[in-house]
Amino acid sequence: MINAGVTGASGRMGKLIIENILRSEDVCLTSAFDLANIGKDVGEVAQIGTLNVPISDVSDMESVLKETGTQVLIDFTIANATVVNAPRAAASGVSLVIGTTGFTPEQKKAIEDSIVENNVAGIISPNYSVGVNVFFRILKEAAKYLSDTDIEIIEAHHNQKKDAPSGTAKGAAEVISDVLGGKDYVYGREGLAPRGKEIGIHAVRGGDIVGDHTVLFAGDGERIEIKHQAHSRQAFAGGAVKAAAWIGSAGPGIYTMQDILGL
Numbered sequence: 001m002i003n004a005g006v007t008g009a010s011g012r013m014g015k016l017i018i019e020n021i022l023r024s025e026d027v028c029l030t031s032a033f034d035l036a037n038i039g040k041d042v043g044e045v046a047q048i049g050t051l052n053v054p055i056s057d058v059s060d061m062e063s064v065l066k067e068t069g070t071q072v073l074i075d076f077t078i079a080n081a082t083v084v085n086a087p088r089a090a091a092s093g094v095s096l097v098i099g100t101t102g103f104t105p106e107q108k109k110a111i112e113d114s115i116v117e118n119n120v121a122g123i124i125s126p127n128y129s130v131g132v133n134v135f136f137r138i139l140k141e142a143a144k145y146l147s148d149t150d151i152e153i154i155e156a157h158h159n160q161k162k163d164a165p166s167g168t169a170k171g172a173a174e175v176i177s178d179v180l181g182g183k184d185y186v187y188g189r190e191g192l193a194p195r196g197k198e199i200g201i202h203a204v205r206g207g208d209i210v211g212d213h214t215v216l217f218a219g220d221g222e223r224i225e226i227k228h229q230a231h232s233r234q235a236f237a238g239g240a241v242k243a244a245a246w247i248g249s250a251g252p253g254i255y256t257m258q259d260i261l262g263l
């Protein structure tokens with residue numbers, strides 16, 4: 001059994017991850033952190049019954065992780081918080097499953113460095129669903145044969161999402177760019193904006209859309225659209241708990257969802 005903590009425990013993803021941990025035979029909830037509801041039982045906040053795990057203030061992170069024997073921290077918060085909290089957990093010898101998106105390249109590198117320097121295991125993935133990771137794999141194949149087409153990525157999410165474009169859209173662009181030997185990205189277009197060889201990336205925000213990603217390869221006289229749609233956050237939460245079970249028994253290093261899913 002792996003002892004897991006959850007940061008962002010009162011958030012949309014945090015609450016669902018806690019529900020998934022309760023159903024898991026491999027992962028056990030030992031700690032929870034957030035900005036609000038400090039001291040309240042995390043199960044009561046998530047409206048799933050008393051769990052006897054209080055929500056702790058992140059300022060007490062090191063002592064709480066130690067006292068509770070937490071081995072893996074699952075973090076779905078916001079980039080500016082993760083870049084501070086994840087290295088603190090790593091320095092306490094705790095492995096990391098990071099779902100937060102919106103990092104700058106420097107923030108992502110700082111977290112990766114903390115994983116390596118502290119000899120823990122860690123994964124930073126913009127999307128823990130099986131489907132999106134298969135979608136990435138399909139994009140890698142498609143890009144090999146469609147290098148002459150115009151490539152556009154369109155993502156749509158709910159109106160509460162803070163970062164844009166999504167981490168998954170940026171991940172899709174990276175997969176394609178790697179195959180094509182490096183591409184420039186253009187985020188949206190306005191005014192005089194003739195198309196070049198870039199990958200266009202476009203973000204739509206509205207209502208309760210869970211997460212749609214479409215990659216368009218448009219050529220002369222034809223086009224291919226490759227699309228993933230999440231119907232429920234369960235697709236992400238289930239994957240994050242699976243990753244925690246895997247990371248908790250892995251050796252030190254930085255891993256990907258491809259490693260965990262065997263893709």
Ligand SMILES: NC(=O)C1=CN([C@@H]2O[C@H](COP(=O)(O)OP(=O)(O)OC[C@H]3O[C@@H](n4cnc5c(N)ncnc54)[C@H](OP(=O)(O)O)[C@@H]3O)[C@@H](O)[C@H]2O)C=CC1
Nearest residue numbers: 008010011012013034076077081099100101126127128236
């Ligand atoms: N990788 C994946 O598969 C997925 C990734 N995500 C990403 O996960 C992140 C969270 O998404 P979501 O759950 O929808 O967002 P929410 O805003 O619902 O949840 C985030 C939670 O983190 C809390 N928080 C903010 N700052 C801190 C901090 N310093 N310490 C502890 N807790 C903090 C927030 O508190 P408060 O509200 O008070 O600010 C909130 O409770 C986003 O970056 C999103 O893009 C989402 C879905 C899937």
Ligand SMILES: O=C(O)C1=N[C@H](C(=O)O)C[C@H](O)C1
Nearest residue numbers: 101126127161166167168211
């Ligand atoms: O904020 C969300 O909701 C989501 N964020 C992730 C992202 O930015 O790619 C993953 C998913 O699409 C939902």
